[in-house]
Amino acid sequence: MPNENERLDRRVSAPDILRAAQNIRPVIRATPLDRSMELSGLVGAEVRLKLENQQATGSFKLRGAANVIAHLDDRERATGVIAPTAGNHGLALAQAGRAAGVPVTICLPRTADPMKIAAMTANAAQIEFFDGIEEARQAALAQAHQGGARFVSAYDNPQMIAGGGTVGLEILTDWVDVQVILVCIGGGGLASGIATIAKAINPDVEIWAIQSEVSPTFIRWKQAGTQVQVDLAPSIAEGISGFIEPGTMTWPMVRDRVDRVLPVTEAEIRGAMLWMLDHHQQVVEPSGAAAVAGAIRYADSLAGRRTAAVVTGGNVSGARYRALLQA
Incomplete structure (x- = not known):
């Protein structure tokens, strides 16, 4: 390591x-x-x-999200990805994931723009809400550790x-x-x-x-x-x-x-x-x-x-x- x-x-x-x-x-x-x-x-x-x-x-977020999805191995494609976001990162992952048949879970602050929420839902993402973006991030990290989905940061990620x-x-x-x-x-x-x-x-x-x-x-x-x-x-x-x-x-x-x-x-x-x-x-x-x-x-x-x-x-x-x- x-x-x-x-x-x-x-x-x-x-x-x-x-x-x-x-x-x-x-x-x-x-x-x-x-x-x-x-x-x-x-x-x-x-x-x-x-x-x-x-x-x-x-x-622009679709560029990184599509690159992340392209790098998933077979196990990750089955277990899916999870991400905290204020909106655009989640929307991009939702669309890229749906196109590739990869499950996507998005952790959002309750203040997220309703238009972005509706677009993520339309792309079959599972949405969870939290009081703020940091609470969303911590929840996404915990769920990734427990359930095996790949955590995808909007920026702390080489493919993004x-x-x-x-x-x-x-x-x-x-x-x-x-x-x-x-x-x-x-x-x-x-x-x-x-x-x-x-x-x-x-x-x-x-x-x-x-x-x-x-x-x-x-x-x-x-x-x-x-x-x-x-x-x-x-x-x-x-x-x-x-x-x-x-x-x-x-x-x-x-x-x-x-x-x-x-x-x-x-x-x-x-x-x-x-x-x-x-x-x-x-x-x-x-x-x-x-x-x-x-x-x-x-x-x-x-x-x-x-x-x-x-x-x-x-x-x-x-x-x-x-x-x-x-x-």
Whole structure:
């Protein structure tokens, strides 16, 4: 068995991401990388939007989930998978599992978006509710230990990270001259994967990860250069907020491969959601809008630099969407 230091430093590599791209090709869509005239004017350089809100299941999470399912052995396919999630991770596992005939159990906080719950149920997932995401995580771990289902973290999992990294592979394939990639960061899986493949293709590409300032785990860790205690508060962007396990394998990759981790406010996230509706006719959930919020806030720092912003998801109910924009 590896010791803790060895476990922490298991790093996903570019070949892992290239293999993931092959594994998930029958399941996912290659999403658009569309120029934003409005953001380009604000930044003073071309800005393109990687529209993962148009991915099947409405978020990038399907990439990692499909890669996880592709790696299951026969016993795991029979016993199934179990995961805690605020929504998109569970929806992706539910769809990928249903397509492959793999049982899926999802542990959700009671505050999960009803639209996501309905979509998971429609994909035959078994749903269990808990008071919060940490309670859901602990329950999923306990059930995996007791019943043999494979526990699937949304980020502390090499197949999830490699699957997410295919977003970066598509960006660099479509736009070899990109200079900066903005991506939201919660547990660090997507940012780690994108940074890994982007820098393997072009070491000069910079990865800027955007996090809500009320839940600034990676902001503080990156500033300190080590894992430190971080005070957290609830965010409207539940997909990029909340407790991150100190042992996550994403930390060494974020530390060494992500160039900057930067905050945005809750108001800036709401503003980016409205920006996407007004200027691009795109409905985007709060977590999905974080990179756009970053592009707007840090436009002066991005001036003259060709920039891609990853719009990670669009799964939000109409009632919640209206309430957020009216807040």
